[in-house]
Amino acid sequence: MFSISSKPQTIRIKDHEIFINSPYKDMILIVGHPLENDKIPLNGVINFTINVDKLLVKKVSMKLTGQFKLEFVQMGTKNSGNNTKGVAVVKEKAPIFECQWDNLITKQDGEVTIHINNLDQVPNETKSSPGKSSLYGGRFKLTRNGSGSGSAIIDVTPENINSIPYQSQSSTKIQYRFHKGTYSIPFRALLPNDIPETIEGLQSGSILYTLESNIDCKYNNFNDNETDNDGNGSTGPSGVSIYNTNNLMGTYNPKMSQYHTYRYLRILRTLTMNNLNIDEEMCVSNTLRDKLQYEIKIPSRAIAIGSSVPIDIKIFPFTKQMKLNKISVVMIQQYFMKDLKGSVYDNEIIIFKKSMKSFGSLLLEDNRLFKELILNSKIDIPRDLKSVTQSCSIRDEKYIQVIHKLQFQLQFKRFDIELNQWKNLEIRATIPVILYVSPHVNIMGRIVFYDKMNGKIHFRTGEMIELFNNNDSSIPADMSRNQYQYYDDDDRPPPTYEEYNRDQLVIPSTIHHHLTTMVSNLSGNIPSYEQATS
Secondary structure (H helix, E strand, O other), X not given: OOOOOOOOOOOOEEEEEEEEOOOOOOEEEEEOOHHHOOXXXXXXXXXXXXXXXXXXXXXXXXXXXXXXXEEEEEEEEEOOOOOOEEEEEEEEEEEEEEEEEOOOOXXXXXXXXXXXXXXXXXXXXXXXXXXXXOOOOOOOOOOOOOXXXXXXXXXXXXXXXXXXXXXOOOOEEEEEEEOOEEEEEEEEEEEOOOOOOOEOOOOOEEEEEEEEEEEEEEOEOOOOOOOOOOOOEEEOHHHOEEEEHHHOHHHEOOOOXXXXXXXXXXXXXXXXXXXXXXXXXXXXXXXXXXXXXXXXXXXXXXXXOOOEEEEEEEXXXXXXXXXXXXXXXXXXXXXXXXXXXXXXXEEEEEEEEEEEOOOHHHOOOOOEOOOOEEEEEEEEOOOEOOOOOOXXXXXXXXXXXXXXXXXXXXXXXXXXXXXOEEEEEEEEEEEEEXXXXXXXXXXXXXXXXXXXXXXXXXXXXXXXEEOOOOOOOOOOHHHOOOOOOOOOHHHOOOOOHHHHOOOOOOOHHHHHHHHHHHHHHHHHOOOOHHHHHO
């Protein structure tokens, strides 16, 4: 059915958006382990434009919510009576983190509430003294018309939005009359250092963060451009006008309207420069008697997602009757999830599998090992957080744990003299690794859209967005000046392995040539003994 109206509906609030003060769009990058961090600062602004005059606003609130979600089908074991398997649908959703801003007009600081199963919420550290009027910024003193309990209205403009007084007494209800213009309201909070990081790539579970801003308001019953009857009001310091609501409530629609907007926030964690896993070389080796000796090595246990990892493989045959058929490497991602009842579910997936069958001049034509084999190669890690999830342990394995490992498979054929035939020989080796997010590698994340009706998150299939693009034009200029504004020199994220090895090598013969040339030039200018004493 079509609705018919006498005049088009007025859009009273537009351009309602949330911006995070971060060098990366919609992301907080935490450097280091929770035990190495202080509280994490979160700050930004809420922008919106009011198209009508004298819009009565009750409050401008905001909330940061972290949702833990499990959704998958669990296959059970076979029943004793028949060969069918039991199937259970696991579907849970619970908030594990919450930070609220009750009214940003009067208070910029958010109050953090942490949900851990059925534990009580964390008490707020900053509380107002009862029975006293708290002055926000100390610039205004709010007075109420009349005596006893009542309410008051304060005129708000884009110029004085950040200087509104804060009234803690519950006997006076305050509302705010916004005039036409574009408003920018700052917010801030200190997040706990052990805040769970975003998990968005697993098929079975996730931890996703949403910033939601709400504007509760009433619009004028008159035409938006008409002047209503303000009545007699008082003027406070610095030109703040305060009105008794008894003179104004008849001009406003009694129904409260709400304008809301959503912003997806990623909270990721990276390593520090002095993390031991960066410099820990990983090596596995073994000796098979009368057969061969092998060694597999990677330069670092910590690997940045989206980077390339050098692999060194050495094989020393003890017999000439040995052939190398294939070398395979597989990256496995294993994850564990715990529901609210304490049941643990686990699964593993293959991130990639690479193999090599042709070894060129390293082997003979029939792939026979005639001397030691030294193979230097590299593997590329996927660069998007849908294909691979960072290694993590959320709340000490209380919710989600993700671990990674590289599995190597060396396939040989050796000639058995007693049986006079070739037999298969297979060697398996595993190296545990840590995959981490590095701002030096421009990885990709999933594009997120929100349902405007209920705020549900939807991922657009097959579309990605760059996470560490510092040239993003949608980030306000004053929010992306210093890319390392939160980092000390020792706490900056480490460079990738490629950046460690960009220095040019200096060959010893080159050094000798330069030293010889330098000495010869100097010796030509040194005077003899007779010249020096004459």
